[in-house]
Amino acid sequence: MGRRKSFEDWSLDTVILIALLLIVLVTLYPFYYILIITFNAGTDTTNGGMYLWPRDFTLENYIYFIEDPKWIQALGMSLLRTVVGTGLGVLFTAMVAYGLAKRDLLFRKGYFFVIIVAMNFSGGLIAYYVVLKSLGLINSFGVYVIPGMLNLFFLLIAISFFSELPEELAESARIDGASEFRIFSRIVMPVSMPLIATMCLFIGSGHWNAWLDSAYFVQDERLRTLTYRMMQVINQSMVASAGEAAASTMSRSKVTPFSVQATAMVVSIIPILGVYPFLQKHFVSGMMLGSVKG
Template sequence: MSAGERAFKIVNYLLIIALCLSIILPFLNILALSFNPGKDAERGGIFFWPRIWSLENFEKVFQASNIGTAFAISVFRTFVGTIASVFLTAMAAYALKSKSLPGGKFFMMLIFFTMLFSGGIIPYYMLLKSIHLTNTIWVYIIPSLYSAWNLIIIRTFFQQIHPSLEESARIDGYNDFTIFMRIIMPLSRPVIAVIGLFNAVGHWNDWFTGAFYIREASLRPLSTLLQEMLMSAEAMRDTLSQAAGAKYEMLEKIQITGNSLKMATIIVVVAPIIIIYPFVQKYFAKGIMIGSMKE
């Protein structure tokens, strides 16, 4: 390599290292604060290692009486919603990839239109209520079955598969569904893994649906429950802080509701995704690149 190429390579490595540190160091700080007692964390000075190891923040998080039910609902909606969404979106993408589909370009234009404009929250709520989805567990799954962005990525990936594979399968007597299941889907594991990860993360982290479209506390997912618990704790702390004034001894009892509890909540929410991601990481870059380019 020439001197310029070596310098360019060094700069690239330095930028990559800086980017990695900008991601890793804040996460280590979150982890340290989550394992440090709230009263001690208020003193500051905790960066990447807890000053005092403690699980009291996580105990506070798991004290909620219905956290088991909320966790089960999150697992159910993530598992069922991800599988159903990926399968149905892939089926739609397989149909729309065909150049011989009547009105295919028109349908794609309509799908793309939904990415640019929406009806708003109030009309959306009225629609969900009119079809009796509000306050049911299916409000987490049915409205999110299709995503225009995911459909476009999968469709573009399917278009890269050589048509001769389908032609030979049809000569052997395969119908469209058999071709889709036995040829297209096995060859599309990278993009399926990526879209599956997108869906799973979206379902697991979604607190908005449970907060706005669900009235029954027993139907709220884990992310909504933790968000409500954190807001309630902070509201209580603000109220008691105003009432206590400068009396620190009264505030000592509620210091756990500060940053440490926030960080423990973040860890509880992101931990399952961190555990799952390494299993699909090898497909991630490949699926995105192939699904976003067309020759």
């Protein structure tokens, strides 16, 4: 039997519990506040004084969001970008890392030198724009996914992970006549799920939350992402100049730009919350990748 807790132990546990509850409250309340704003009339929200539940319950914010083709198109573009960009980024990064993990690879040190230089030095926005334009990626869907196909941070982690895999797995497959791509796809990838899950979560979140490339390198309104539309709403001057047509519609309803922005925030969080539980088990293991071995 364990020893009975003393009064000091109970006091310390109580203080810790209260502190943790306060941290949870401070962390979760902003999300809850945004949620209740989406179910409250936007014109009523501007009056303030609402903290725990909707004061003037309505679904008009979500109805306006669904009926506005720009928001739905932006949501679809963000989903397409995230799925395609994450798939290509994880596949290409893992393939390059698998090759660089081979210790007998020619010019291996030279490749690592290029990677380290690229991680620490940048050509700047203008040079980056010139490169994208020369590749014909400006104002195209490719500008979202092609530049991010090689993630240098996860490249180094993947190299370290693949280097620790038993070489006997690949050798036995080569004896049976398997090609390197078959070894990579049928043997290496299945045993690398913690790495793959971690890469999917971080690379996918990066694509889902990105908006600068949509602002700088895209002019086609059909290619705008959800986060870019949200930034438009945040910038009131842009809303005033680019949303005059929507303003007349809003004036006849209970919807305001801020309530639509809050609705877009909630909608944008749902996919991440839906994917994370399926990756959590592998994600916890993947967070230990690249750590120093004792």
